[in-house]
Amino acid sequence: MRDRSGICGDQTSEAAMAGSTTPKETPAIRKEVAGELSKIFSLHAAGLDWPRAILFLDIALVPMLVFWAIGHEQYLLSALFGLLLAALDDPGGSYGRRAARIAVFALVGAGLTALGFAIGGTAWGWLVVVGFAVTLAAGLAVAFGVRRFATALLLNVWFIVALALSFQLHQHARPTSHIWAQVLAWSGGAALWIAVTFTVWLIRGREDRPQPVTELPDDTSRQRLTGPVITFAVIRAGGVASACALAFGLELSYGYWIPIAAVIAMKPSLEQTTLVAAQRLAGALIGAAAASLLILLPASETGTKLFAMIRGLEVVALVLLMHAVAIRFWNYALSSAAVAAGVLVLVSLPHRSDYAVEGYRVLWTACGVAIGLGLMLLAGRLGKRDDETP
Numbered sequence: 001m002r003d004r005s006g007i008c009g010d011q012t013s014e015a016a017m018a019g020s021t022t023p024k025e026t027p028a029i030r031k032e033v034a035g036e037l038s039k040i041f042s043l044h045a046a047g048l049d050w051p052r053a054i055l056f057l058d059i060a061l062v063p064m065l066v067f068w069a070i071g072h073e074q075y076l077l078s079a080l081f082g083l084l085l086a087a088l089d090d091p092g093g094s095y096g097r098r099a100a101r102i103a104v105f106a107l108v109g110a111g112l113t114a115l116g117f118a119i120g121g122t123a124w125g126w127l128v129v130v131g132f133a134v135t136l137a138a139g140l141a142v143a144f145g146v147r148r149f150a151t152a153l154l155l156n157v158w159f160i161v162a163l164a165l166s167f168q169l170h171q172h173a174r175p176t177s178h179i180w181a182q183v184l185a186w187s188g189g190a191a192l193w194i195a196v197t198f199t200v201w202l203i204r205g206r207e208d209r210p211q212p213v214t215e216l217p218d219d220t221s222r223q224r225l226t227g228p229v230i231t232f233a234v235i236r237a238g239g240v241a242s243a244c245a246l247a248f249g250l251e252l253s254y255g256y257w258i259p260i261a262a263v264i265a266m267k268p269s270l271e272q273t274t275l276v277a278a279q280r281l282a283g284a285l286i287g288a289a290a291a292s293l294l295i296l297l298p299a300s301e302t303g304t305k306l307f308a309m310i311r312g313l314e315v316v317a318l319v320l321l322m323h324a325v326a327i328r329f330w331n332y333a334l335s336s337a338a339v340a341a342g343v344l345v346l347v348s349l350p351h352r353s354d355y356a357v358e359g360y361r362v363l364w365t366a367c368g369v370a371i372g373l374g375l376m377l378l379a380g381r382l383g384k385r386d387d388e389t390p
Helices: 002-040 050-070 073-089 095-118 124-144 146-170 179-203 227-249 257-265 274-296 303-326 332-348 355-388
Strands: none
Touching (some): 002 274, 050 073, 050 179, 073 146, 073 332, 095 146, 146 257, 146 332, 227 257, 257 355, 274 303
């Protein structure tokens, strides 16, 4: 009897232990998830820069008011990107050096703008090939230094946005878009930053000024193109090409959200940490969800009220971009979310929206983020293999 009771006691205790593992594991999993989320959304007070953001807002109001006055808001996004990216690429230092650098940047950006809007109405295969080529060239630009690599990535993001916007505009009769006008809008945004820096340079007594965005790299030393770096650049370009093929080749309704979400979510370089990649992915999802809700607001409106709501949403998009500038180094996930939301709102505003459309947009955004996630996993395996190689 004792043996039987002992056996029964042991079995009972083992069953109790087996049954108790699930409740213990669940809090552990929750704790791990909470820990990862706290890392993704951790805040760095030193990275908050409101003066920089307010300066951007003050300057960005100029092209917004100009395009409101002339009634051609379809060119606003080009002007805002020209202004924002010229400010980001400003190297600081003597004014002559700064003006020459920004002018070259604006010239290259104008060429990419012309290319993007020129092929937007052509066969989808060209969009895939050119998207792959531009993204690959941007990835290989690291050979000319980290600073030039950062510049190339800025232009890469703008080209994909321009490609998506051009494709969308070609699918609708209104509003019409002209290539030369888009190039002029981009160049005007960059020229506006040159004019602002010239004014500040005169007011400050013609003294050298520091780099406006000091957190960006300024190293221009040449880098060696290793096998993993080249492979990652090819994978990243393939990811963008795949997103373009899905969006443009299948002629998906509002499928242009796929390449935009993908390029925002993807890691720009092999050296970036998993944390930064997770922040980009989270930011793309949050920004797309916010943009979907915002674009849905004027869905049932007509006439004067519709016009007022569209103007109001353009201001909201501009404020979102302003916050992206302010919190870029405060929290990268939230900054990515603000960029994604602002860009998607401005791209989508020219056309009406409803609940079915929003469903498509959320679905295509998830597809774009999935492409970015798949790339991140491939990059992670590539990095581990490189580390294990003696």
